[in-house]
Amino acid sequence: MSPLSEQLLERVEHHISAIYHENPLGADLEGLAQALIESIGASPEGAGAFQHINHWSQRDAILITYGDSLQNDNEKPLVTLRHFLDDHTAGLLSGVHILPFYPWSSDDGFAIIDYSSVNDALGDWNDIGAIASSYDLMADLVINHCSSRSIWFENFLRSTSPGKDYFFTVNPEQDLSAVVRPRTTPLLREVMTAQGPQHVWCTFGHDQVDLDFRNPEVLKQFVSIIHQYLKAGVKIFRLDAIAFLWKVPGGSCLNLEETHEIVRLLRTLLEHTAPDTLLITETNIPNRENLSYFGNANEAHCIYNFSLPPLLVNSLVTGDCTYLKQWMMSMPPAQNGTTYFNFIASHDGIGLRPAEGLLSNTELDTLIDTMQAFGGHVSYRTLDDGGRKPYEINISLFDALRGTTRGEDELGVERFICAHAIMLALEGIPGIYIHSLLGTRNDYERADNTGSYRAINRHQWNYDNLVSLLGDATSNHARVFAAIKALLAIRQRQAAFHPNATQFTLHLGASLFGFWRQSVDRRQSIFCINNVTPREHSVALSDINLISTQEWSDLISGDHYTPDDSEVVISPYQSVWISNAPDYEA
Template sequence: MAELNAEENELLVLKNKLIQQLNFIYKDVDQTIDYEELSDQLIKLMRLDENCYTPIAYQNHWSQKDVIMITYGDSLLKPDEKPLETLKHFLDNHIGDSINSVHILPFFPYSSDDGFSVIDYSSVNESLGGWDEIQSIAKDRRLMSDLVINHCSSRSAWFDNFIKGEGIGYDFFYTASPDDDLSDVVRPRTSDLLRETDTGKGTQHVWCTFSHDQVDFDFRNPEVLKSFVSIIRLYLDMGVKILRFDAVAFLWKKLNSSSINLPETHEVVRLLRTLLEHAVSDAVIITETNIPNTQNLTYFGNANEAHAIYNFSLPPLLINSLVTGNCLYLKRWLMSMPPSQNGTFYFNFIASHDGIGLRPAEGLLNDYELNSLVEAMQEFGGKVSWRTTETGEPKPYEINIALYDALQGTTKGRDSLGLQRFICAHAIMFGLEGIPGVYIHSLLGTQNDYEKVANTQQNRSINRHRWEYQELQSKLADSENHHAVVLSSLKGLLDIRIKQPAFHPNATQFTLHLGLQMFGFWRQSQDRKQSIFCISNITDHEMELAIHDLNLIMTDNWIELISGIELDMQQEMITLAPYQTVWISNVFHK
């Protein structure tokens, strides 16, 4: 028997791993599946039979230079220009080297939910541009794209075929009976779970986790898995390097269960990770799982599942700290968070196209704190979205508000320190272990869009403004305009951050104990040469920071990175203005 060469051996190892994963996923579903044949099909769909990398375990494909801007493809509009072209102009002319990656929210043809109800996964929404524009952006920046993997549009060709009972997609969707016991199902919506649909095979009831226009896939059918492997391959070919698995926690359904975070869901993520890392060595999976913190952490697996998870608990806890002037809950949470091992990272954000999720704060903020936070956000013009609990009771699920407006005051009411509070929130986030994601409307200090809410009747529209690019450029040209001040301030912080090794996503982090009105943590570079003490006054009044509380090595020269001022080691106190942040380091990488 001829010996296998290295490439053939790697494919054999890969195939055996896929067979094991497929067996775990489908063993209770269909005993007739030929796992060997299915693994061969997946390898071919991903073109691993042509080119197959050998992944290196626990390897970091990122550094402190990585920052991701989150945006819709049409957040910026210019007459007679494709929105994706306008977006590229903004990135080139206003962002530059401060941010090296961009997450363009679903840019495919869609029917609802601002893109998250995909009609066609293989094409770009022509109102935005085409694959040429996507690839043009991907040439200059690391591109992150959504893989809307749990559901698609009820107007898709696949669902049309389901209704007809023939063609590709006729068996792609999960159905149940109204007589089934679905009382344990966990979902973030109050609408009916099942959608009654007339089909060529009679009336069927389609599972809809989110809305009746978003029909859920049935991953018990291997053809669904194969279709998504083909989609992933297409996105990689088009320059996508980061895949965001949207709503993936709900992927596998099972009667008489919660149908969230099921073992089969985790194994599907691991299988797709296996295929992805053999296809493109530095491609990354981020799982979008807006669920309680302990459940969210499980999507790291053992550094063999998601490369990154959203730090969903950060937005409500950080905003709560800044509007109450008390960091108790934020500090407790940070102390409880395990360091991300090499090969994984936290994706930090405090604003996004969605609202401030409250489920990730459950168990971290008590009901009083949650209710106080909701009331404060409503006072600043925010809306509240609701979910139905397991007992059938309505409960706040999400606060919908632009972050700039969310931080325009405290629980005492509005004040004149909104800008400082807003910058402070980002300075904290930029310093934390992980990679920061910055929403375009945070970069621009965009405020609540009530007109869009009125037009769409959707609460989330409040933070999905579309800027006329000429108007925006006019505002950014005025150095005293708050939009220009915000962009300049945040870019200034990022320009410092991306040069400091101690801000590597996997650099050491320890929480500091400076009382409840001063929030601080310490970062140390992986080579242990640089230390940074990140300290923020989270109150609306001056605070004194005792230098001896930091245990600085007195033989080192310490510099405050944001101001560029060297510390006088003879002074005992540093005065921090309301919402001021300092980054105190023994090394300044310019």
């Protein structure tokens, strides 16, 4: 064995020893390390050089969508999605996150029956490959649980392999009151197996049964799945619900050290297999806990910026950016090799746990009341005392921003575009939910038909009807679509919008949310100033320290500023990106 091969084996063994330090199943740790390396096809060369490299730029933006959000007669939805990307977003989106496209039994894809197949209703692996050939493909690795209809769980019930020891079971007499829950359903489900009754652990619901990573065979299965997805063209892996992965009954069973070590292990294996592949952790938890998944630039490449949606929506409906500004000042700049994944809408809802400690209870109550007035619903989670607490708000972003705490108004489109201008200018990679790109409204019928509050923001468009609406310049869908595409086009050309470029929060009062971005080589500065109120405001140029000897212009409107100008007047919900070097791409 070469010295480099020995180093790789030692590194993987180190991760495994930390994960299985108690080794309850008597695993052969050295043999397991070798098996994982062989399963994924890892190579000993070159990984160290990639750990602190940024595999992204200001040209990156990712569309988030279900595989069947767009539907066309006599055509598989994945083919329709490819047509939409090519025909309507060409050159503006670097990647696409197709939400679980595997056979599933519930939770709109997140209860997976078979990890190795594509849901036939969507298309096949060739359709996935066609998209991956032109776009960076993000896929979900639903690693915490799988469907109760999977062959693994059926084998668990029969006490046969593979699956016999794959699921987390517990004595129901144990004290599980400290377990952090994202749902109100009972944590345990009693099932009858060939060995008698067992109580399986179900974090999210009784059809989604938690896997037991104390069994190294489960880890081996998922490394093999990663290898298959790499061969299919997946470039970005979204680790779904990763924070709940490792369990030790008696505690919170959230963010345990073994979970972090598994993320480190997966990153090591990927660095030695496909070094430009990214790991993104999906951890809908309080902000400080979320930040921990960066590790020391050795865990996730990107973390979902979960606190951004509730704080930004709160700012725009209250007309006060104080809480958003306070949070932003507390956020550490991401090290090279890591960055934030920014989003303001998703297939789920507006998470409220990430706002804990950032918004007061009064602010949260007002936000919830406002969203309900705009047609939204509230989902709850169970507390350790048996009570319930709001977990997320279910509403389309367009409807969430159709008014303020005072009620609905005529500035919804402007408010909506302002939200995206803020998100697109922030440090990090932007992720844009397809229904935000299209300005989709609440789908009450789908929510009623499915019995799921989350379905309110999971509309399925008839493709021909959608294209017709996008061609009508007077429709809100067309206005939103054109505005976001224009912002994306501007963003791509600015070095100061690199995901790791410098970011500094400006202090312009509660009505103007401002921040400064500077390119890595310091040649381009952009002052991003956003009016979060329905009233006109002005900002003195002296307050943002524009250098008077340079020429400055707004990248969005094209307006120019001279040393004779004393202030900038900003209309309700207007955003300005004032730069000294427009279209500087470094």
